[in-house]
Amino acid sequence: xxxxxxxxxxxxxxxxxxxxxxxxxxxxxxxxxxxxxxxxxxxxxxxxxxxxxxxxxxxxxxxxxxxxxxxxxxxxxxxxxxxxxxxxxxxxxxxxxxxxxxxxxxxxxxxxxxxxxxxxxxxxxxxxxxxxxxxxxxxxxxxxxxxxxxxxxxxxxxxxxxxxxxxxxxxxxxxxxxxxxxxxxxxxxxxxxxxxxxxxxxxxxxxxxxxxxxxxxxxxxxxxxxxxxxxxxxxxxxxxxxxxxxxxxxxxxxxxxxxxxxxxxxxxxxxxxxxxxxxxxxxxxxxxxxxxxxxxxxxxxxxxxxxxxxxxxxxxxxxxxxxxxxxxxxxxxxxxxxxxxxxxxxxxxxxxxxxxxxxx
Numbered sequence: 484x485x486x487x488x489x490x491x492x493x494x495x496x497x498x499x500x501x502x503x504x505x506x507x508x509x510x511x512x513x514x515x516x517x518x519x520x521x522x523x524x525x526x527x528x529x530x531x532x533x534x535x536x537x538x539x540x541x542x543x544x545x546x547x548x549x550x551x552x553x554x555x556x557x558x559x560x561x562x563x564x565x566x567x568x569x570x571x572x573x574x575x576x577x578x579x580x581x582x583x584x585x586x587x588x589x590x591x592x593x594x595x596x597x598x599x600x601x602x603x604x605x606x607x608x609x610x611x612x613x614x615x616x617x618x619x620x621x622x623x624x625x626x627x628x629x630x631x632x633x634x635x636x637x638x639x640x641x642x643x644x645x646x647x648x649x650x651x652x653x654x655x656x657x658x659x660x661x662x663x664x665x666x667x668x669x670x671x672x673x674x675x676x677x678x679x680x681x682x683x684x685x686x687x688x689x690x691x692x693x694x695x696x697x698x699x700x701x702x703x704x705x706x707x708x709x710x711x712x713x714x715x716x717x718x719x720x721x722x723x724x725x726x727x728x729x730x731x732x733x734x735x736x737x738x739x740x741x742x743x744x745x746x747x748x749x750x751x752x753x754x755x756x757x758x759x760x761x762x763x764x765x766x767x768x769x770x771x772x773x774x775x776x777x778x779x780x781x782x783x784x785x786x787x788x789x790x791x792x793x794x795x796x797x798x799x800x801x802x803x804x805x806x807x808x809x810x811x812x813x814x815x816x817x818x819x820x821x822x823x824x825x826x827x828x829x830x831x832x833x834x835x836x837x838x839x840x841x842x843x
Contacts, residue, residue: 484597484779485810486526487564488556493548495521496838503842505831508804508811512818513835519814522835523600523784525553526812529569530598530782532577532589540571549573557595560778567592590625590632597626597773597781599766603790606758608765609749613739620704620740623769624679627776631675638668642736650729658722665734666715672735673706673714680704680740686775687768694764694799695757698744707737756792763800770809780809788813788821801825818843 490501496518513519520536524543527535534543544551550572557565568580569592579586586592608615624631641664648654648661684702691700708717717733718725724732742749742761749761770781783804789797801824804811815821818832832843 484560484595485558485782486555486596487558488554489522489526490552490554491522491525492552492554493545494525494543494551494553495545497521497840498545498838500838500840502833502840504810504812505827505829506810507808508825508827508830509813510818510821510825510830510832511812511814511835511840512816512832513814514816517835518838518840519835520786522833522840523786523812523814526555526596526782526784527598527600528553529555529567529596530593532569532593535600535602540575541573543571544573555596560780565595567595594626594629597770597779598784599770599781600784600786601763601766601788602786603759605762605766606755608762609742609758613737616740617736617738619765619769620676620679620738623683623772624675626773626779626781627679628675631672634668634671634675638665638672638735641665641668642731642734646730649725649731654726662715662718665731666713666718669714669734673738676735676738677704677706683769683772686772687764690764690768690771690803691761694760694796694803695744695753698752699746700749701743701746703741705739705741707735707739708733756796759790759792760796760800763803767803767807770807774809780807783807783809783811785811785813788815788824797824 485506492499511519552570554568570578645661721733744752774780
């Protein structure tokens with residue numbers, strides 16, 4: 484999967500811009516504030532429906548404008564070309580199109596533009612809360628196992644309803660029905676996550692032997708409830724606690740992916756640069772695994788590629804990006820600084836300045 488064309492309108496500081504990226508490495512250079520990160524952000528929006536930066540969707544719309552539009556021509560591995568579009572207004576209205584047809588569900592667009600993002604802030608995947616690690620796993624399962632998404636959506640709806648009932652003190656009257664639904668979909672979600680990690684971790688371990696050979700890594704998934712119990716039994720056990728706190732205290736929404744190096748939590752033993760390299764391995768391998776399972780290659784977005792990485796780590800990371808044969812968009816203040824690190828026969832370079840982008 485790669486972008487053949489990207490066009491944006493009224494997005495951030497761009498009135499309009501259009502590029503024809505290369506199939507592999509695309510280097511986007513420009514001074515801070517020029518809009519190079521915004522270009523990556525527009526691609527991310529196609530894959531996630533939102534920005535990776537803090538703020539509301541209104542900040543994506545250019546000053547004094549009513550809406551932004553992101554459009555792309557996407558080419559599958561088979562060579563089939565699709566047109567995809569995402570528009571959002573200041574009022575919050577969203578319009579999605581695939582091949583000029585209206586699409587109601589963003590999941591359909593997300594499947595067509597599988598995006599992996601790496602920024603200096605991506606280290607929060609490890610340093611931040613467990614929600615980020617659940618999202619990481621769920622992205623992988625979503626793109627590999629299409630039957631996961633309906634179960635995940637159903638569980639999310641049941642969780643919201645169950646929590647609402649707990650807050651309104653109506654839980655006891657309707658508990659039996661909602662607990663049955665909660666346990667069914669919750670077990671399904673956990674089963675998908677567990678199966679994904681069981682197959683994914685061996686691939687990740689091989690990459691980490693190359694990236695961080697001094698450490699012996701271990702990854703495990705905690706389900707979010709007592710492992711000795713079924714989810715249905717765990718709900719019964721924690722019923723009084725749920726009523727007291729007014730929300731569901733056990734379930735897959737409490738799951739956690741634990742990561743250790745040489746038997747210790749990676750947060751306590753790895754340096755900042757090593758943590759970034761671990762995150763790079765996680766994202767790269769997730770893309771590799773997607774390709775192995777489905778034949779689909781994801782698109783990598785990398786903002787400030789050299790931050791906090793020493794020379795050896797930069798070489799490992801960039802070499803792995805090139806070797807993936809995926810489409811990669813990399814931002815840098817000076818593109819010539821990283822050109823030698825990202826050697827590819829069809830590397831394209833773009834320069835962004837004052838909301839305009841030109842191929843060099």
